Amino acid sequence: MIDTLTLTAERAEELVRGGELSSDELFAAYLDAIGARDPELHAYLHVCAPDGGGGIPIALKDVIGTKGVPTTAGSKILESYVPVYDSTVAARCKAHGLRLLGKTNTDEFAMGSSTENSAYGPTHNPWDPSRVPGGSGGGSAAAVTAGLAPWALGSDTGGSIKQPSALCGNVGLRPTYGTVSRYGIVAFASSLDQVGPVARTVRDCAYLYSIIAGRDENDLTTVDAPSVELPAADDLRGMRVGVPRELNDAEGIEPGVRDAVRAAVDRCDALGAAVEECSLPRSVDYGLACYYLVAPAEASSNLARYDGVRYGLRADGADFREMVMHTRHDGLGDEPKRRIMLGTYALSAGYYDAYYGKAQQVRTVIKREHDELFERFDVLLSPTSPTVAFPLGARADNPLAMYLSDLLTIPSCMAGLPGLNIPCGLSEGLPVGLQLVGPQLSENVLFRVGHALEQALGFDVVPERYRR
């Protein structure tokens, strides 16, 4: 009997390589788990039949293009879209022998923090199905936590990997911008979008990152990443950990979240790290405003391609212009429409300097503040999300309240920095996520610190209601 709730990808691969378990048996075990638990959770938009590969399975967020397998990005406008080529990350997974289990649910075009913006209905949190799994990558995060996949890929623009991992209680990495190819990914905001791994352990997360990272000639914004070292050390001797005041005391951080993160800070100290408070005076105060100008501006340009001409939905219209306007009205949901309009406004004549131009300058300020801190610290520590998983519907009618979900993840995204979420405890019976941020290309440091803390904290990643 395979217990997919506790099996790590590392262990699964050992079992398959050693001949103790066949790749087909393993795949079937996940299909069984999906059959048993996904009707309640709705983590998957599409489940695959076993096809090729001799390795272990993986789930991919539905913004990741997969040849011959539907890729909807959670949008009606791509309901019938079946890519004719693989994204680079999908191809790299295949080349490693990984087998596609299915495509996971996402807020439409990865725009959201709860997965409620999916045109196909929300995903539910495995810890409490009346609550959201976070977003946009709620499907991948819920699938990993509920044992519906050993690991998964997500994509992160302002927190879409780290925040769902925090709310579902697993490990998620937003890699350094440029270390993972965006070729074949449905684009949202190109200067921010990054694909990254979601897993049950830091070691699995590091291993999956090593499979997908590295320069790609089809995406010339990519760079080569340093070789990944699977973390093994249990101590933090020699590590300098900064605790930015603004990220740890921001208004809206729940007391239970603060307490769990403070306990983890104390643990860093006990493990031998040098822990010191520090400050990001403007990054947190102005980060959200900066993000909600830059990302919608880029989105308004990227989503211009959905015009009913080459692929996707086409609505009727007497002439070309009417057809395009009807197609976009019928095919796009409210959140993409809001962001397209916001971005179009911020880029339009008369407003460009006041909005988009200023936001680009603020981005420099945020980058500089982080650069200065990394002269003194190896890693910065804070909560990932100000709150634990919130009830479905709680923020759905208030876009600004939803945007605040990403208050603590956005600043480092604007600076292109890698960030790792690990679970650090429970508050009101729900997981609390700890965010570790390092300088560009410091993934190995994040893995080391994350692994040592994970071992010391001993968080049980299996939701209480699934424990036997």
Added chain:
Amino acid sequence: MPGIERDEVLHVARLARLELNDAEVMRFQEQLSAILEAVARVSELDLSDVPPTAHPLDLENAWAEDEPRPCLPAGEVFANAPDRDGDYFRTPPA
């Protein structure tokens, strides 16, 4: 500066090729006004000497080899097309 008029919502929607009904215009006017008010704070900072950042990496001249490669066959290029006329995408008249 914050706040957006009904005419501006319609103007922006036209620029972005989005058809909106009356209920949507009202909803988006209210929501976009609140969002613009929140993001307008980027103008509070003195940024006179700060250069803009468009991209987080210091990348310069990432070259690719200039070699011909096969592209997708026409059958695949048109596989997802809503309408087609031979090797052209067919649309309503402009």
